[in-house]
Each structure stands twice: as C-alpha cells, then as structure tokens.
Amino acid sequence: MNLHGVLFLLGRILxxxxxxxxxxxxxxxxxxxxxxxAFLVSVVLAAVAGLVLTRGFRxxxxxxxxxxxxxxxxxxAWVTASIVGxxxxxxxxxxxxxxxxxxxxxSGFTTTGASILTDVEVESDALLIWRSLTQWxxxxxxxxxxxxxxxxxxxxxxxxLGAEAPGPTxxxxxPRIAQTAKALWGIYAALTAIEAAILFFLGLRPVEAIAHAFxxxxxxxxxxxxxxxxxxxxxxxxLVVTLFMVLAGANFALHFKVVRGKPGALFRDPEFQIYIGIxxxxxxxxxxxxxxxxxxxxLSALRDALFQxxxxxxxxxxxxxxxxxxxxxxAVLLFFLLFMGGCAGSTxxxxxxVRNVIVIRKLATDLRxxxxxxxxxxxxxxxxxxxxxxxASVTTFFxxxxxxxxxxxxxxxxxxxxxxxxxxxxxxxxxxxxxGFGIVGPDRTFAPLPVAAKLILVAxxxxxxxxxxxxLVLLFLRRRA
Amino acid sequence: xxxxxxxxxxxxxxxxxxxxxxxxxxxxxxxxxxxVQRLEKLxxxxxxxxxxxxxxxxxxxxxxxxxxxxxxxxxxxxxxxxALTARKLGAARAVVRLxxxxxxxxxxxxxxxxxxPMYPEKLVAEEILALIKVPGxxxxxxxxxxxxxxxxxxxxxxAGVFGKPLQDLRGPEGWILTGIRRxxxxxxxxxxxxxxxxxxxxxxxxxxxIPEFMESLGVKAQPVRHVVIGGGGQVGRTLARLIxxxxxxxxxxxxxxxxxxxxxxEVPEALVLRGSATDPEILREGGVQEADYFVAATQSDEDNIxxxxxxxxxxxxxxxxxxxxxxxxxVLRTVRLGVPLSPRLVVAGMILRMVHRRExxxxxxxxxxxxxxxxxxxxxxxxxxxRPLKRLRFPRSSIVGAVVRGEESFVPDGDFTFxxxxxxxxFTLPEALTSLEKMFSDR
Numbered sequence: 001m002n003l004h005g006v007l008f009l010l011g012r013i014l015x016x017x018x019x020x021x022x023x024x025x026x027x028x029x030x031x032x033x034x035x036x037x038a039f040l041v042s043v044v045l046a047a048v049a050g051l052v053l054t055r056g057f058r059x060x061x062x063x064x065x066x067x068x069x070x071x072x073x074x075x076x077a078w079v080t081a082s083i084v085g086x087x088x089x090x091x092x093x094x095x096x097x098x099x100x101x102x103x104x105x106x107s108g109f110t111t112t113g114a115s116i117l118t119d120v121e122v123e124s125d126a127l128l129i130w131r132s133l134t135q136w137x138x139x140x141x142x143x144x145x146x147x148x149x150x151x152x153x154x155x156x157x158x159x160x161l162g163a164e165a166p167g168p169t170x171x172x173x174x175p176r177i178a179q180t181a182k183a184l185w186g187i188y189a190a191l192t193a194i195e196a197a198i199l200f201f202l203g204l205r206p207v208e209a210i211a212h213a214f215x216x217x218x219x220x221x222x223x224x225x226x227x228x229x230x231x232x233x234x235x236x237x238x239l240v241v242t243l244f245m246v247l248a249g250a251n252f253a254l255h256f257k258v259v260r261g262k263p264g265a266l267f268r269d270p271e272f273q274i275y276i277g278i279x280x281x282x283x284x285x286x287x288x289x290x291x292x293x294x295x296x297x298x299l300s301a302l303r304d305a306l307f308q309x310x311x312x313x314x315x316x317x318x319x320x321x322x323x324x325x326x327x328x329x330x331a332v333l334l335f336f337l338l339f340m341g342g343c344a345g346s347t348x349x350x351x352x353x354v355r356n357v358i359v360i361r362k363l364a365t366d367l368r369x370x371x372x373x374x375x376x377x378x379x380x381x382x383x384x385x386x387x388x389x390x391x392a393s394v395t396t397f398f399x400x401x402x403x404x405x406x407x408x409x410x411x412x413x414x415x416x417x418x419x420x421x422x423x424x425x426x427x428x429x430x431x432x433x434x435x436g437f438g439i440v441g442p443d444r445t446f447a448p449l450p451v452a453a454k455l456i457l458v459a460x461x462x463x464x465x466x467x468x469x470x471x472l473v474l475l476f477l478r479r480r481a
Numbered sequence: 482x483x484x485x486x487x488x489x490x491x492x493x494x495x496x497x498x499x500x501x502x503x504x505x506x507x508x509x510x511x512x513x514x515x516x517v518q519r520l521e522k523l524x525x526x527x528x529x530x531x532x533x534x535x536x537x538x539x540x541x542x543x544x545x546x547x548x549x550x551x552x553x554x555x556x557x558x559x560x561x562x563x564a565l566t567a568r569k570l571g572a573a574r575a576v577v578r579l580x581x582x583x584x585x586x587x588x589x590x591x592x593x594x595x596x597x598p599m600y601p602e603k604l605v606a607e608e609i610l611a612l613i614k615v616p617g618x619x620x621x622x623x624x625x626x627x628x629x630x631x632x633x634x635x636x637x638x639x640a641g642v643f644g645k646p647l648q649d650l651r652g653p654e655g656w657i658l659t660g661i662r663r664x665x666x667x668x669x670x671x672x673x674x675x676x677x678x679x680x681x682x683x684x685x686x687x688x689x690x691i692p693e694f695m696e697s698l699g700v701k702a703q704p705v706r707h708v709v710i711g712g713g714g715q716v717g718r719t720l721a722r723l724i725x726x727x728x729x730x731x732x733x734x735x736x737x738x739x740x741x742x743x744x745x746x747e748v749p750e751a752l753v754l755r756g757s758a759t760d761p762e763i764l765r766e767g768g769v770q771e772a773d774y775f776v777a778a779t780q781s782d783e784d785n786i787x788x789x790x791x792x793x794x795x796x797x798x799x800x801x802x803x804x805x806x807x808x809x810x811x812v813l814r815t816v817r818l819g820v821p822l823s824p825r826l827v828v829a830g831m832i833l834r835m836v837h838r839r840e841x842x843x844x845x846x847x848x849x850x851x852x853x854x855x856x857x858x859x860x861x862x863x864x865x866x867x868r869p870l871k872r873l874r875f876p877r878s879s880i881v882g883a884v885v886r887g888e889e890s891f892v893p894d895g896d897f898t899f900x901x902x903x904x905x906x907x908f909t910l911p912e913a914l915t916s917l918e919k920m921f922s923d924r
C-alpha cells in the first residue's frame with residue numbers, strides 16, 4: 001500500500017478545503033459578522049493539517065495508484081472533508097454541537113440535504129454559503145475536483161474516478177483523465193452559474209440565488225429558508241429549480257456531448273428517456289391522486305407533484321409542499337421513489353435509474369430463461385447489451401443497497417424511533433435525498449434524533465454517496481493480501 | 482486477360498480452374514507453401530509464394546498490366562490492403578472479398594469505382610432470405626429490380642401437370658417453364674415435352690404472381706413463421722437480422738458463449754440459444770419441430786449436414802444447408818437435404834461473371850456446368866431483331882425466359898419481336914452459349 005501517496009493527496013485535499021473555507025470567511029468579513037473568527041480558525045486548522053501532510057509525505061515521483069490505494073484515499077478524503085466541514089459549526093455553536101455539526105457537514109458533502117438546523121433563517125450568510133458550498137463540492141465529487149487540479153495524478157486516476165463516480169461504470173470522455181475531470185467540473189460550474197443568474201433575476205437575494213444554485217446542481221437540497229423552495233411561493237422559481245434538478249440528475253457525460261455539438265445525445269440516451277418517463281409518469285399519478293383524494297385543484301396538484309417528484313427522484317430533497325401529509329398513495333409512491341435516483345454519471349444519489357432498469361430487466365430475462373434454459377438473454381439498455389459481469393455487479397449493488405437500508409432502519413427502530421421515521425430516514429440518507437417521513441418529514445429536521453441515530457445516518461450518507469462498494473470494500477482489505 | 486488472384490483457398494482454386502480452361506493468364510499469390518505446390522501440380526498457372534500486399538511481388542509479376550485483381554483470402558484486412566496496393570500499382574480493376582459488413586462504410590472503398598467490394602456471406606444470407614420468402618421453392622433469383630423471378634421448384638404429385646405434353650397445359654399468365662431437371666439431365670422444354678413426377682422445374686415469371694404459380698403446381702405455400710438457424714457466424718447473423726426485419730420469428734443456435742452473446746446483442750429480436758446445433762436437445766428447445774425452415778450455417782460442413790438431418794428428423798419443414806468444401810456437394814445431393822448453398826461458390830460465380838464481362842446471372846446457383854441464366858442486351862444490328870421469336874431458329878438448348886424493355890418486363894410469346902435496347906434473360910445449356918452470343922452480337 002502506497003500510504004505515503006495517500007497521505008500526501010489527503011494533504012492536498014485539506015489544502016483545497018482550506019481554500020474553500022476562505023469563501024465563507026470572506027463573506028463574513030465583508031458582512032463584518034461575528035462568525036468571521038470561527039471561519040478563520042477553520043481555515044487555519046485545515047491549512048496547517050494540509051501543510052503538515054503535504055510536506056511530510058512529499059512525493060518525489062509520479063504516483064503509482066492501485067485499486068487498494070484508490071479505495072482508501074477516496075474513503076479517507078470523504079471522511080476528512082466531513083470533519084473539516086464541521087469545524088465552522090462547532091466553533092460557532094460550541095463543543096456540545098459536535099455530532100450535529102458532523103451530521104450537517106456530512107449531509108452537505110454527500111449532497112443529502114438532511115439538516116439538524118431547526119431555524120436556518122437566523123443563520124449568517126457566511127454559514128449558509130458554506131453549507132451550500134459543501135454540497136456543491138460534494139456534488140461533482142471532491143476526487144474529480146482533485147483529479148482536475150492535480151495534473152500529477154495520471155496513473156490510477158481512473159481507479160479513483162471509479163471509486164467515486166455515481167453509476168455502474170466510470171466513463172472517460174476525453175483521452176486524458178484530467179481533461180475529463182476538468183470538462184465535468186466546467187459544465188457543472190457553468191450550469192450552476194446560469195441557474196444562479198436566473199434565480200437572481202427572479203428576485204432572490206444574490207446569496208440565496210447562489211446558495212440554491214449550488215444545492216440544486218449538486219442535487220443536495222440545503223435551502224436558506226425553513227420552508228425550502230416553498231418559501232418563495234413562485235411558479236417561476238419552482239420551474240427553474242425543477243429544470244435544473246432534472247439537468248443535474250442527468251448524466252454529465254451527455255451534457256458533455258451536447259456541449260461538444262451533439263444536441264441529440266441527451267434525448268437519444270435510453271437511460272435519459274426512462275428517467276424522463278419516470279418523472280412524467282410519477283407526476284401524473286401523484287397529481288391525479290392529489291386531485292382525487294387530497295382536495296387539490298388540478299393546476300396546483302400538477303405543480304406540487306412535479307416539483308416533489310423531481311426533487312425526490314433526482315435525490316435533491318427540496319420541498320414546496322409537506323408531502324409527508326399527502327394521501328397515502330402519493331406518499332408511498334414518493335417513498336418508493338427514494339430508491340430511484342438520477343441517471344448514472346449525474347450528481348444524484350440513490351440506486352440510479354440505470355441500475356433499477358438493469359435489475360428489473362434481469363428479472364424478466366431470468367423468467368424467460370425458465371422456458372428456454374439455454375437461451376442467451378443479454379440485459380439490454382437501448383441498443384446496447386450489458387455484459388453479464390456488469391449485470392451481476394449491479395444486482396449485487398441493488399441487494400447491498402436494500403440490505404443496508406433495512407439494517408439502518410432496523411437499527412433506528414432499535415433506538416426507539418417509530419418505523420416510518422426510521423425506515424424513511426435510512427432510505428433518505430442512504431440515497432442522499434434529504435427529507436423523509438414521520439418526524440423527519442420535509443417540514444421537520446433531524447435535530448431531535450438521538451446521537452447514535454445521527455451517527456448511523458452519517459455512515460449511511462457516506463456509504464451511499466460513495467456508491468456502497470468504496471466503503472464496504474475497505475472492510476475486506478487485508479494487510480499485504 | 483491477365484488476372485491476379487490473391488489467396489488459393491477454396492474460392493481461389495475453384496475460379497483458377499475455370500479461368501485457366503477459358504484461356505486467361507493467371508498469377509496466383511498464396512502464402513502457404515503446401516497450397517502453392519498443390520496448385521502448381523494441378524494447374525498451368527504462375528503461382529507465387531508470398532504476401533499479396535507485398536509491392537515487390539506485385540511489381541515483379543507485372544501488376545501494372547493486370548486487367549483484374551481478386552483478393553479472395555479468408556482475411557478481410559489482407560484482402561483490403563492487397564487490393565488497395567494493386568490498384569495503386571496499376572491494376573485495372575480489383576475485387577475485394579469481405580466478410581465484415583461494416584466495411585461498407587469504409588471510406589477507402591468509396592471513392593474508387595474500380596475497387597469493387599464483395600460480401601459473399603451477405604449475398605448468401607440474402608439468397609436464403611429470398612428462398613424463405615417463397616416457401617416451396619428451392620432456388621429463388623430475382624431480376625429486373627425484383628419484378629421478375631426465376632424459381633426452382635418441384636411440383637406436387639397431385640397437381641395434375643404430369644403425363645401431359647406442355648402445350649396442353651395452361652399455366653398462370655406471365656410464366657414460362659425454362660428448364661426441367663430430370664435425374665442428372667437438364668432439359669430445355671419444348672411444346673411436346675411431357676412432364677414426369679420426378680421432374681424439378683426452373684420457371685421464370687412475374688414476382689407478384691408467385692403465389693398463383695405455386696398454386697398451379699399444387700405447392701401449398703404456407704407463410705413462414707419460424708426459422709431456426711444453426712450457427713451464428715457471419716452468414717447466420719446477417720440472415721437472422723434480415724429475417725427479423727421480415728417479422729418472422731428467428732432462433733439462432735450458437736456454440737461459443739462469446740459469439741452467442743454477440744448475436745444476442747446484435748439481433749435483439751432473435752432468440753439465441755447457447756449450444757451445439759447437432760444436439761437434439763437444443764434443437765428441440767429452439768422449437769425446430771415446428772420450424773418452417775432450418776438453416777444449417779455453422780463453420781463445419783459435417784455439423785451442417787448432421788444438424789440438418791436431425792432437424793428434418795425432428796420435424797422441420799424445410800432445410801437449407803451451407804457447405805464450404807466442394808466435396809460435400811455430392812453428399813448433399815445424395816441425402817437430398819433441402820437446399821445446399823456455398824458462400825465460396827457464390828464468390829466464384831461473381832468472379833467468373835466479371836471476367837466474362839457479361840451478366841451471367843446466378844451462375845453460382847445452378848449445378849456446375851449444366852445451365853446458366855445469361856442476360857443479353859440487344860444491340861442495334863443484332864440478328865435477333867429480324868423476325869419474331871418463333872421463327873428465329875433459336876438454339877434448341879436455350880430459351881428466352883423474360884425480356885426487360887425500359888420500365889416494363891414480361892415473358893415473351895412466340896410472336897414477340899426484339900427491339901434494340903431490350904434486355905433478354907436467356908436460360909441456356911453451356912453448349913448453346915456460342916451461338917447465342919452470335920445471335921445477340923452487333924454485326
């Protein structure tokens with residue numbers, strides 16, 4: 001194991017985090033707020049730790065990175081980021097806030113969007129921006145960012161990308177991995193800037209426009225308002241945010257192709273077609289149900305259904321309605337949609353559309369095989385036949401995801417929480433969605449949960465964001481094996 | 482004519498033999514020493530051992546004076562490279578045998594009209610598809626943009642056409658009987674010819690009235706609903722793709738897991754079974770007992786024969802058998818296993834046709850040396866222009882099957898008179914070819 005290399009890169013990531021912390025510090029300084037000191041201390045702590053590691057483990061040669069190093073580094077990077085991200089909360093709110101701070105920070109970097117802040121509207125601009133920034137950084141992935149800005153990391157970069165990338169396989173878009181990482185971040189940043197500009201023109205304060213653009217594109221879900229996007233009560237804002245959630249939940253490789261002059265790539269992609277189909281289908285079902293059983297008028301039913309469905313499917317977690325109080329059919333359907341997720345290669349979490357499709361089609365082919373035991377029945381996605389080993393790996397992922405969901409939920413029940421809260425919290429954190437049902441519904445927070453529950457959920461968030469394998473594989477790493 | 486042939490495999494050998502007999506000068510380039518020696522013993526040709534894309538070899542043997550260059554090895558890249566090289570070095574025309582259909586999109590093949598690609602596997606697949614679309618026929622060949630068709634078909638015993646002279650029979654409008662195979666003989670029918678129950682017919686007619694024609698022979702044309710293909714190689718895959726496009730159910734049986742996956746992913750509509758086509762268990766799972774056609778298209782001639790026999794035993798209505806080695810042709814004829822087809826003979830046929838510089842159509846389809854369908858264009862001062870068909874003193878061993886005039890095409894009767902520019906499809910035995918050529922030549 002190239003431990004030196006891992007620690008060195010960890011140092012680089014700490015320095016990058018310190019640089020990121022400068023942004024809220026600058027805002028605090030500009031606003032002349034009392035929170036400036038907390039941010040400055042955080043910057044210094046992260047910078048010093050980073051310098052110690054980079055100096056202490058300076059690399060003389062190019063890195064040689066294997067799968068083992070990749071998994072260890074990625075897992076360590078995300079845990080480190082969650083801890084560093086918690087600094088400002090702790091320094092602002094005191095040592096009793098440590099677990100809550102870690103929860104908020106992990107929820108940020110993993111783009112979950114579950115919050116323990118009972119009243120965000122009293123928080124300073126600096127903290128709100130930091131909260132949103134953690135999601136934005138975590139959305140495209142800190143490792144992808146690392147690869148984009150660390151030209152030395154040429155060998156093994158693909159392994160790293162694979163350990164962090166959302167979806168069954170990581171895809172290189174350009175001959176060089178650093179170019180791919182830069183392209184992804186470029187598109188991500190551009191879309192974020194466009195959304196922020198539109199929201200600003202729709203009347204949001206600059207800080208709020210930027211914060212929401214950050215958390216939309218990251219499919220994170222942190223808001224600057226207690227009532228989330230619902231607080232703006234504007235059809236235009238709803239639609240703009242919906243549109244960008246849909247884009248963020250689509251494969252960024254497709255956005256890349258569109259930018260490269262193949263505008264048809266998005267709509268020809270079978271996963272994107274199914275993704276849009278799910279959004280439209282679920283919206284119609286829920287809107288109909290809201291009219292029939294929820295007493296909504298048609299237009300508001302459609303508006304609420306579209307926003308909530310998009311928010312859940314893309315795993316963003318914004319809300320414009322208290323969907324936990326909707327009629328059972330709508331609520332249960334939304335609960336199931338917690339397991340859908342966006343497209344592979346998106347910033348969305350959860351199982352992902354493509355995996356669900358593959359698993360369902362695998363079931364269908366297995367049933368067909370009962371009639372033709374020797375039949376070769378590849379699982380198809382569009383015109384492409386998925387190789388059997390990928391199908392097997394996806395199936396394993398699917399089962400692992402559901403197992404972890406069940407185990408997490410059971411653990412929360414054991415801690416005395418009601419089943420609805422427990423299982424929805426487990427699903428929403430493992431899938432990086434955000435709000436759940438019961439006492440963690442969209443109009444509530446995760447604050448009242450016991451400390452042990454919060455730690456379990458933090459673990460679920462990290463496991464979910466790193467697509468399960470990266471963390472679980474560490475349990476199977478034996479020394480010198 | 483000076484002809485180069487790269488590759489002395491089945492195809493190379495077969496065409497060499499015919500071309501030498503016809504008096505052409507042949508240079509054969511072959512990599513394998515044993516094949517070179519065998520060829521030198523058997524044929525009066527110049528055989529060069531070496532790589533056909535080697536410019537030194539090509540130049541040393543006078544490639545710049547070559548009228549035709551045939552690249553017919555079993556390897557696509559070799560064929561492509563040697564043909565391109567030959568063209569660059571001055572060969573007048575080059576023909577490239579290609580297996581992979583994706584070469585159709587290769588830009589190297591697109592801007593040189595004298596570099597002619599040939600896809601034998603695809604041709605064979607198209608041939609089989611044509612057969613499948615006319616149930617009951619054992620050969621089907623279309624002419625004149627598909628408006629005319631030549632069928633090879635056996636009449637049903639209770640059709641009532643046997644025992645009477647032809648002039649007393651009334652066939653459907655627009656059809657003509659052009660040949661009769663009786664045992665090993667091929668007869669060009671006359672009005673007084675009497676049909677016998679063992680006869681197999683060659684008939685030319687309008688494509689749109691195929692069902693009427695088949696009905697008149699008492700052949701019940703059940704539509705084809707299910708085809709089982711043994712072997713997912715180039716022919717099997719292409720055929721499967723063509724058949725599913727006709728909305729006919731296809732099952733492909735393929736032994737290797739990798740190939741099977743490839744077929745399954747390329748032809749999603751087909752059911753692909755992994756296993757041997759000679760395994761009755763697999764054949765049954767593929768539903769061969771209810772299949773309208775079983776196509777044996779594996780790489781092995783032995784397997785193909787065995788699989789087809791099994792399929793017939795299990796209840797497949799018709800079988801088509803691919804063979805590669807000419808030795809199997811006679812075996813296939815003896816066991817009378819449906820329709821035998823050889824991709825290599827298809828190539829050989831095409832090549833001979835190009836050398837002859839006339840449209841000898843579907844030569845490949847007929848028994849070697851016994852009948853050909855030749856297309857003649859009528860020049861301005863041809864002898865055939867003088868009087869109507871019945872007074873032309875046409876050779877007895879040939880018959881005009883159809884005439885294409887502009888957009889029209891029809892089966893001529895005795896009172897028909899040719900015009901300049903007509904194209905005649907003549908069904909003929911080889912001995913009449915010389916006199917036919919005289920009749921249709923510009924004096």
